[in-house]
Amino acid sequence: MSAVSLGDLARTFMLRRQNVALKADAQRLSTEVITGLAADTRRKVGGDLAVLNSMDSSLALLAARSSITTETAMTASAMQTALAQMDGVASGLSLDLLSLTPGGSSTTIDQLGEQAEDAFRSAVSALNTQVGDRSIFGGTRPQAAAVVDADALLGLLDTVAAGAASAADVQTAIGNWFDSPAGYAGLAYGGGDVLAPVTVGPGEKVTLGVTANDPALRETLKGLAMAAMLNRGALAGASADRAELAQIAGKVLVQGHGERVDLAARLGRTEARIDQAASAAAAEATALKIARKDLLGIDEYEAASRLQATQSQLETLYSLTARLSRLSLTDYL
Numbered sequence: 414m415s416a417v418s419l420g421d422l423a424r425t426f427m428l429r430r431q432n433v434a435l436k437a438d439a440q441r442l443s444t445e446v447i448t449g450l451a452a453d454t455r456r457k458v459g460g461d462l463a464v465l466n467s468m469d470s471s472l473a474l475l476a477a478r479s480s481i482t483t484e485t486a487m488t489a490s491a492m493q494t495a496l497a498q499m500d501g502v503a504s505g506l507s508l509d510l511l512s513l514t515p516g517g518s519s520t521t522i523d524q525l526g527e528q529a530e531d532a533f534r535s536a537v538s539a540l541n542t543q544v545g546d547r548s549i550f551g552g553t554r555p556q557a558a559a560v561v562d563a564d565a566l567l568g569l570l571d572t573v574a575a576g577a578a579s580a581a582d583v584q585t586a587i588g589n590w591f592d593s594p595a596g597y598a599g600l601a602y603g604g605g606d607v608l609a610p611v612t613v614g615p616g617e618k619v620t621l622g623v624t625a626n627d628p629a630l631r632e633t634l635k636g637l638a639m640a641a642m643l644n645r646g647a648l649a650g651a652s653a654d655r656a657e658l659a660q661i662a663g664k665v666l667v668q669g670h671g672e673r674v675d676l677a678a679r680l681g682r683t684e685a686r687i688d689q690a691a692s693a694a695a696a697e698a699t700a701l702k703i704a705r706k707d708l709l710g711i712d713e714y715e716a717a718s719r720l721q722a723t724q725s726q727l728e729t730l731y732s733l734t735a736r737l738s739r740l741s742l743t744d745y746l
Contacts, residue, residue, distance in 0.1 A: 436727070457708075457709050464708065465705070465708060465709070468701055468704060468705050468708070469705075471697075471701055472698060472701050472702070472705075475694050475697060475698045475701070476698075478612070478613065478614070478694060479691070479694055479695075479698075481611060481612070481613065482613045482614075482687060482690060482691050482694065483691070484544075485611050485613060485619065485621065485687055486684065486687045486688070486691065487544055488544050488547075488549050488621060489621055489680060489683055489684045489687060490684070491542055491544050491549050492542075492549055492550070492621065492623055492680055493677060493680055493681070493684070494542075495539040495540065495542045495549070495550070496539075496623075496673065496676060496677050496680070497677070498535065498536075498539040499535075499536045499539050499540075499630070499633055499673065500633075500670065500673045500674070500677070502532040502535045502536060502637075503532065503536070503633050503636065503637060503666045503669065503670070503673070504666070504670055505532075506528060506529055506532045506637070506640060506663075506666060507636070507662075507663045507664075507666035507667045507670075508663075509525060509528065509663075510525060510529070510640055510659045510660065510662055510663030510666070511660060511663035511664070511667070513525060513656055513659045513660065513663075514656070515653060515656050515657070515660075516653075516656070517652070517656050517659075518652075519652050519655075522643055522652065522655050522656060522659060523643070523644070525640065525643060525659055526640070526641070526642075526643030526644030526645075527644050529637060529640030529641045529643060529644060529662070530567070530641040530644045530645070532637055532640070532641075533563065533567070533634070533637040533638060533640075533641040534563040536633060536634060536637055537560055537562070537563040537566060537634075538563070540559050540560045540625040540630065541558050541559055541560055541562075541625075548604065549621075550604060550623065550624050550625040550630075551603065551604035551605065551624065551625070552604040552605040552606050552607050552608055552624040552626075553604070553605030553606045553607075553608060553609075554603065554604045554605035555604075557603040557604065558603050559602070559603060559604045559624065559625035560601055560602060560603060560625050561600075561601050561603060565601075566601050567638075567641065567645065569590075569600060569601060570587060570590070570638050570641070570642065570645070571642075571645055571646075573586050573587055573590045573596075574586055574587060574642050574645070574647045577647060577648065579648070579654055579657075580648065580654045580655070580657035580658035580660075580661055581661075583639060583642055583647055583648065583658055584639060584658070584661050587635060587638050587639050587642070588635060591631050591632075591634065591635045591638070592631075597626075597631060597634070598626055602624075602625055602626045604624050604625055604626065605624075606624075607620070607622045607623075607624060608620065608621055608622070613686070613687055613690040613691070613694075614690035614693055614694060617686065617690050619683050619686050619687055619690075620683070621680070621683065623676065623680060627676065628672070629669065629672035629673055629675070629676045630673075630676075632665065632668075632669040632672060633666065633669050633673060635665060635669075636662050636663075636665035636666035636669060637662075637666070639658060639661060639662035639665060640658075640659060640662035640663070640666075642658065643655055643658060643659060
């Protein structure tokens with residue numbers, strides 16, 4: 414029987430084809446060893462991808478919902494921090510204001526006025542808190558500042574309180590301005606309506622229904638503004654009237670404490686629901702990932718052994734190719 418031999422060109426093509434095939438096998442086996450999952454998913458599930466597609470769709474939905482839930486939780490937490498800041502400055506100032514006696518010295522009243530203006534600025538800053546580039550108390554207009562800056566707002570209040578002849582007049586003027594749609598809501602509040610509910614789980618929606626136009630927050634700003642007028646020239650020279658205004662502002666802030674607490678509690682209940690939804694979603698995602706691993710999982714030891722064998726074959730092929738490439742007539746003879 415005559416021997417069948419391969420020409421140089423045919424042999425080269427054969428070696429290249431084997432090299433490509435072995436490299437592809439090595440790449441596939443490497444991926445399987447690293448991930449623990451079959452690289453050819455269609456073959457692994459016998460061509461029926463319905464279950465796998467359902468799992469992947471559910472995981473994608475959970476991932477998207479997780480992103481929304483995380484952002485909502487961050488916003489709620491930032492709101493709680495801002496509310497705590499406002500309540501802290503308002504409660505602390507109210508005690509100092511109420512401790513002022515009718516015959517308090519002008520120096521003491523001046524100091525309280527400075528403290529009140531600082532507290533007012535701190536409250537405005539808290540209301541303009543941002544998470545990322547979104548104003549958390551801006552409602553449906555998060556791109557804008559929730560409230561005009563403190564200097565602008567105090568300028569508006571100076572005009573409102575101008576001409577007031579008594580503490581009661583200052584209280585009425587500022588109170589009416591904050592309660593009027595053409596006052597604080599129209600000139601100082603830069604946000605929009607309350608945000609729509611956010612879906613954080615199956616059938617579970619939460620609402621961060623707090624804006625800088627919330628009645629509880631307006632009432633706090635109202636009390637702080639009345640006290641801040643002591644440092645803005647209101648009732649100048651009338652110590653008794655200024656002391657009375659301090660008392661009035663302190664009472665407004667004390668009365669608003671309960672509303673601030675209720676607001677924080679309501680927000681706290683929302684945070685609890687967000688946490689529960691996040692935990693449930695994380696548990697569901699973990700279960701789906703385990704099920705997916707069971708569906709597509711491989712014997713990692715077997716895959717590693719096959720990878721090692723493939724790498725050995727590649728090394729042998731490289732050695733053989735190198736040897737054949739060095740053949741010459743001299744070597745043959």
